Amino acid sequence: MKPILLTWPDVAIASLLLLVDGALSIWLRLGLHRPLAIAAGRMVVQLIAVGLILRVVFALASPVATLAVVLVMTAVAAREVAARPEQRLVRFGNLAVGASAVTFATFVTAILALTTAIRPTPWYDPRYAIPLAGIVLGNVLNGASLALDGLLGGVVRERAAIEAQLALGAPYRQAMRGLVRASVRRALLPIVNTMSAAGVVTLPGIMTGQILAGMDPFEAAKYQILLIFLLAGGSGLASVSVVILAARRLTDDRQRLRLDRLETKRPGRG
Amino acid sequence: MPAEAPARLRLAGLRSALAGPFDLTLAAGECVAITGPSGAGKSLLLRMIADLDPNQGEVWLDGQERATWSAPEWRRQVVYNAAEAGWWGEQVAPHFPAAALAATQLLAPRLGLDPALLEASVSRLSTGERQRLALLRALAGAPAVLLLDEPTGALDETSTGLVEALLAARLATGCTILMVTHNPAQAARMGRRHLRLADRRLVGT
Structure with missing residues (x-):
């Protein structure tokens, strides 16, 4: 069995859920939308970086x-x-x-x-x-x-x-x-x-x-x-x-x- | 020194960064009382003798220097009993060496304690009961020297009298006691000698 590979639009659709969180934060005045955005940004950057680094390291073997x-x-x-x-x-x-x-x-x-x-x-x-x-x-x-x-x-x-x-x-x-x-x-x-x-x-x-x-x-x-x-x-x-x-x-x-x-x-x- | 027996306990230049130097000699069966204001270093002195705090200088027991003993062996001979002694188990009995339990049960009434307290849990003891049981615990190993920090601090007059009587009996068997007390009357009753500690140094009276 081959894993189902994701395309960027797939990921982008899921990110809409994060926008829902942000909207909730503004609506309920949770004050969480900024930390949420920063954390999500960090997560994306960190994981992409790790993915790229591991790709290189795997190739180097x-x-x-x-x-x-x-x-x-x-x-x-x-x-x-x-x-x-x-x-x-x-x-x-x-x-x-x-x-x-x-x-x-x-x-x-x-x-x-x-x-x-x-x-x-x-x-x-x-x-x-x-x-x-x-x-x-x-x-x-x-x-x-x-x-x-x-x-x-x-x-x-x-x-x-x-x-x-x-x-x-x-x-x-x-x-x-x-x-x-x-x-x-x-x-x-x-x-x-x-x-x-x-x-x-x-x-x-x-x-x-x-x-x-x-x-x-x-x-x-x-x-x-x-x-x-x-x-x-x-x-x-x-x-x-x-x-x-x-x-x-x-x-x-x-x-x-x-x-x-x-x-x-x-x-x-x- | 002439050909007499060496002193029971001798301190020579005992000091730390916090207190001292202390020089003191105690004979077997002697009780020396130390008084002094809070923070003068009374507890520090006792803790240094028991080797519980880092210190320099010499301590001799019956003519044998402390460094020749392992630390636990030394502390079994020179027992420090803190003003508020710690308890490490739930029940009272496991705090005593098993071999000493029977003797302790016989001794308890002499301090006004019900022997059944040995089967009680520590959390149910009053402060005064705890203090007297801690003293019995210190006596259980029959140490050569007892370093007592405020042994009757939490006790009423009657119990204090009982403790002093028991300590006097121990002195008569040759046990040596160095006692810190806030009570000048107790110092006079118990101590053949009475020293004052001020500014982290010993001054005689």
Whole structure:
């Protein structure tokens, strides 16, 4: 089956719906028509740019170009993970922790899938490697930022409880155990929800996309199952590693809780 | 020093960016009370001795320098009990070492506490109950030195008397206590020595 290709007039007709949104905003005085127009413009420019870049990268089929694209995506994800929590580890700690965890989790899951299950030739074929890294990154980003936010917020809130254990002679690792567990748990709940709702509440994006592109629904379902396993693995690896790395930065050789290594986000910054 | 036993606790030039330097020697079974205005650095001093805050200088326990102990081992011997102690679980009992639960149940009435409180949930305790249970928790590991930060701050006169009596019994068994208090009468009752902390330095009285 060949996918149905869209022409620009097709897209233009759909954009009329955006005009409806704009009209609604003016009519109901939502004040949303400007942001709506700007966001729609951004979306179109960004997606066209990505489409053109990927077309070039696919044509190049060079491992270096593929790696470069994946690294840029990883860096943006790491920045998002670092920016989310109210609390910042000093000396760009959030960025270092976020980048390590996101890179580790994404590369492990994506390379595992490319070399065992999907197996394109060559295994780094950008047509498979880049979209796969993108999906995994999206989930890794969610998991890692929830976990980091949980740990950094929790350590401030539960300072007295953690220090009470330290003061009674508990090792740092033991004093942090409850918080570490709660943070990872919180980070993994979305993927649990995704899995239980998949196919019943929502038709997952990849499956929908592949059905639209002409794939047999049963084959598309198999693909989706594989991908959700990858996402679950990626989220788990990312949230555990982000929490361990961040917790390590909050202590020292005398197993103290070093909250002086945290600063609160300056107001007015993303 | 002549051939007598080394001091139980000795601070030599203990300091941080925020307080000190402190020099102080305590014998086994001695209680020293520290008073001083809020913000004078009393809690900082206790936290530095317990190695909970970064610090420089030396602390010796029974002639052995702190750096030779692992941090958790040190804090099991030199226990800091905060003015508002933290609780990390839902129930009271898991905050105590399992081996010390029976002894704690026997000890609780001496502080005017119902032993059944050990089975209660932490959120249902009053501030005063929490403070006394935190003290029992600190005593449960039989530390060599107790660093008490306002141990009776939330207690009425009767409970304060009970706490002081229990601490006196511990002193008699050789436990050493360094106690921060706002109450000059308590400092006089408990402390064989009484020090004042002002401007983040110790001044004797």
